[in-house]
Amino acid sequence: MRIIIAAMLLLFTSAQSSDLPVEQTKKNIKTLQGLPTSQLIPVMAFMSNSLGVTCGHCHAKDWESDEKPAKETARKMIAMEHDINARNFDGKTVVTCNSCHQGHIRPNGVPSVANAGWNHAAAPQPAVALPTADSLLARLPATPGGAVTRVVTGTVERYNGRDDPKSGPFTLTITADKIDYKSELAHPPDANRALAVFVSVPTPKASRVTGVDKLEMANGEVWTIDEAHGVVTRRHRELVTPLGILPEEIEYDDWRTSGGTKLPFVARWLRADYRVTFTVHDITSGGSSRH
Ligand code: HEC
Ligand code: HEC
Known part of the structure; x- marks a missing residue:
């Protein structure tokens, strides 16, 4: 397990070369x-x-x-x-x-009548009882124990709004001591964080509940949990830059049961510079193929 985590750090964090000005x-x-x-x-x-x-x-x-x-x-x-x-x-x-x-090329200096104070009579908010972190986490599928061999194949697409979307096949191979991501399509290495869901790692610890379906994890990410289906639909992370905080999100969709585990067949990484979508075609787990 320690080897897997070490390999994952290599795969899922961008290499920090000497950081010159x-x-x-x-x-x-x-x-x-x-x-x-x-x-x-x-x-x-x-x-x-x-x-x-x-x-x-x-x-x-x-x-x-x-x-x-x-x-x-x-x-x-x-x-x-x-x-x-x-x-x-x-x-x-x-x-x-x-x-x-606020998302506009030219800021609007004129306030909108809709924002007049009388239009905002604050209705008293009904108190919503927040679930506990444990009860939210308990809804998530259990992490499969032991060494898992898993091969995930599919198509990865990258889009930046300047050029047409480009896509190509990818293969993620997870074995007892190695994680190997292969794709001819170049994309920001940070996008590979979306693939962590396919690797058998312990669920990070939750530190606090920040909404009815929101959990702040010990690593600072906020997860949105779909309780009814027992899955994580969104992971939100914020990166501090010298000019301001840059948000980044991972969306998961199309969950299916594969090799006894619920896994998403769409994983999407979103940041202002790129949208990278992994669409899974096939997952082979411990020798059995389900799709
Ligand atoms: C205090 C408010 C304020 C802040 C902070 C601010 N801007 Fe602006 N920005 C403006 C206003 C107002 C205009 C429009 C000026 C005009 O209409 O002549 C503008 C115009 C611009 C334009 C020209 C838009 C065009 O026509 O292409 C750019 C580019 C721009 N801002 C970038 C930035 C960037 C990058 C930052 C952060 C580093 C920033 N602004 C921070 C108020 C602000
Ligand atoms: C609002 C305007 C603005 C936008 C949008 C913007 N840039 Fe820039 N970019 C700048 C400015 C200004 C500089 C030069 C900064 C300086 O002079 O210190 C720069 C410099 C750069 C440079 C260094 C180029 C060189 O060799 O000097 C790169 C690379 C770059 N930007 C990439 C990007 C990428 C990638 C994006 C989109 C994710 C982007 N920029 C979006 C304004 C912008």
């Missing part, structure tokens, strides 16, 4: 100097998510090009964000791109 690894960095290179894409994804755009809104074909005026505006906005926070919030990242933009 981004101005040493990229060609045209003026505002983000000093930012570790590993943070560049999360920062870019955070800005894209805040404005509701894809990378192409600010970038021409060559990433270093300053051809699009929105890129230069973004530099000014990054400086403005730093300045607002330095002057007003002790330098903490309080005001971010999303505080103003």
